[in-house]
Amino acid sequence: MRAICTGSRNGLVACCVAAAALFASGCNGSGGSSSETFESPSEYRSASGSLNVELTISGQKNRIGELEFTSNVYNGDYAAPVLRASAGGIINLRLRNLSANQPSNVHYHGMNVSPQGNSDNVFVQVEPENCFDYTISIPSGQSPGLNWYHSHMMGLAETQVFNGLSGGLIVDGIVEKLPFLLGLKERVMILKDVQASEDGTVTTPDYAKPTLRTINGISKPTIAIEPGETQFFRVGNMGANLFYQLSIDGHEMVELVRDGNIRTRPNPQQRLILPPGARTEFLVTGGAPGSYAFRTLAVDTGPDGDPTPEELLGTLIVSGSQQEPVVAPDTLVPSKDLRTLPLTRSRRMVFSENNDAGQFFINGELYSPSRDDVTVPLGSVEKWELVNNSQELHTFHIHQTDFQVIAKNGRPEEFIGYQDTVDIETGGTTTIIIPFTSPTQVGRFVYHCHILEHEDGGMMQNIVVFDPSDPSAVDNSRMMQGRQCS
Numbered sequence: 001m002r003a004i005c006t007g008s009r010n011g012l013v014a015c016c017v018a019a020a021a022l023f024a025s026g027c028n029g030s031g032g033s034s035s036e037t038f039e040s041p042s043e044y045r046s047a048s049g050s051l052n053v054e055l056t057i058s059g060q061k062n063r064i065g066e067l068e069f070t071s072n073v074y075n076g077d078y079a080a081p082v083l084r085a086s087a088g089g090i091i092n093l094r095l096r097n098l099s100a101n102q103p104s105n106v107h108y109h110g111m112n113v114s115p116q117g118n119s120d121n122v123f124v125q126v127e128p129e130n131c132f133d134y135t136i137s138i139p140s141g142q143s144p145g146l147n148w149y150h151s152h153m154m155g156l157a158e159t160q161v162f163n164g165l166s167g168g169l170i171v172d173g174i175v176e177k178l179p180f181l182l183g184l185k186e187r188v189m190i191l192k193d194v195q196a197s198e199d200g201t202v203t204t205p206d207y208a209k210p211t212l213r214t215i216n217g218i219s220k221p222t223i224a225i226e227p228g229e230t231q232f233f234r235v236g237n238m239g240a241n242l243f244y245q246l247s248i249d250g251h252e253m254v255e256l257v258r259d260g261n262i263r264t265r266p267n268p269q270q271r272l273i274l275p276p277g278a279r280t281e282f283l284v285t286g287g288a289p290g291s292y293a294f295r296t297l298a299v300d301t302g303p304d305g306d307p308t309p310e311e312l313l314g315t316l317i318v319s320g321s322q323q324e325p326v327v328a329p330d331t332l333v334p335s336k337d338l339r340t341l342p343l344t345r346s347r348r349m350v351f352s353e354n355n356d357a358g359q360f361f362i363n364g365e366l367y368s369p370s371r372d373d374v375t376v377p378l379g380s381v382e383k384w385e386l387v388n389n390s391q392e393l394h395t396f397h398i399h400q401t402d403f404q405v406i407a408k409n410g411r412p413e414e415f416i417g418y419q420d421t422v423d424i425e426t427g428g429t430t431t432i433i434i435p436f437t438s439p440t441q442v443g444r445f446v447y448h449c450h451i452l453e454h455e456d457g458g459m460m461q462n463i464v465v466f467d468p469s470d471p472s473a474v475d476n477s478r479m480m481q482g483r484q485c486s
């Protein structure tokens with residue numbers, strides 16, 4: 001069982017042991033059942049709206065089942081601590097890079113926050129032995145839900161995330177929006193896969209060989225639930241490259257939240273596709289007593305894609321006394337259908353590749369840190385056609401904002417909420433509407449394929465959102481360095 005902690009710059013204060021928080025305040029969770037091997041990640045929680053946390057990157061010896069490997073991780077924890085913050089609050093995060101030889105940084109995926117200065121600025125580079133103090137002001141309108149943080153070091157993101165440099169970032173407050181969740185057992189699940197080289201280190205994956213899929217750094221945990229009991233699963237794909245297609249034998253997953261955005265209505269599914277970087281939060285209700293496989297089903301990633309076979313992730317163990325299920329209401333939280341807004345302009349983004357050369361392109365170009373590919377005046381609402389002109393799946397992600405998927409391959413999509421990550425089928429087109437209407441977006445940031453091999457291989461571009469009344473407000477056009485740790 002891991003600890004829930006309120007962090008401070010100087011280490012941990014007010015740690016207490018609890019797992020599977022029940023949305024109760026403080027640390028009085030009842031903990032997991034002794035009949036399960038599932039463990040919740042460790043946590044840092046905010047106090048009075050401020051989350052103060054230090055993340056130290058260092059080489060660490062890890063053991064998961066039979067696999068031993070040495071990798072760079074945060075705070076000595078391959079699964080990495082979950083950060084819990086609040087809308088309207090602040091994250092003060094010191095990144096301390098004690099890795100042997102690689103610069104790093106932190107991106108706050110899914111957070112609708114500023115990309116500038118010491119906020120969610122991917123042009124920060126923190127060299128070994130150096131520190132960087134991030135201050136992330138979270139808008140009061142940020143939806144509660146599961147987001148995540150991870151290395152966005154250009155050219156090294158795949159390796160660093162594959163080492164374990166990714167973790168959950170929860171915006172609290174979901175019970176206030178969805179009161180029927182009160183009292184339900186919460187299961188935070190951080191999905192990562194790893195593979196050790198012959199020397200026991202972790203570099204880049206070779207998918208000709210299997211990788212070890214883990215939940216919170218555990219291989220194939222058992223998860224206890226009682227018959228009729230409803231639990232709230234909060235699952236994030238925080239690995240480097242792989243897709244997941246979640247299924248639980250004999251159980252429906254009622255999705256309530258996608259990519260940290262509450263759906264307008266519950267979305268019951270037998271299978272949930274999670275592209276790299278995506279998150280899903282859903283209700284599961286225990287069926288008849290017995291054991292049920294929690295799997296990722298095979299995903300066809302296309303002729304040039306990485307093999308993604310079916311694998312067991314864990315096992316749901318249903319036992320105990322019959323409980324009364326909790327059923328979500330027909331509607332959840334309304335949000336604006338962006339198709340009702342006037343469009344400012346349309347763009348077409350073509351994703352292509354030279355797979356053998358490890359080169360991945362958007363509109364025929366490899367990423368250049370110094371080139372601004374798209375410039376958008378604040379207040380715009382744009383339609384982007386994402387075209388996959390290659391023989392494998394890609395996954396579009398843009399920083400600082402969510403978007404609405406309006407069509408896939410020309411077929412209109414029902415509006416049930418926003419997301420920040422979407423797959424683009426092999427040879428297909430995904431059409432989205434992106435609102436560039438929040439002043440927090442002003443600055444320079446990126447959009448990219450979230451298969452990190454592709455991102456590192458060039459499938460990324462820079463976008464500048466500027467305020468027409470103050471174009472000089474964009475201040476992050478150059479790399480920003482960390483400094484010696486105090």
Ligand SMILES: [Cu+2]
Pocket residue numbers: 393394395449450451454455459
């Ligand atoms: Cu890609």
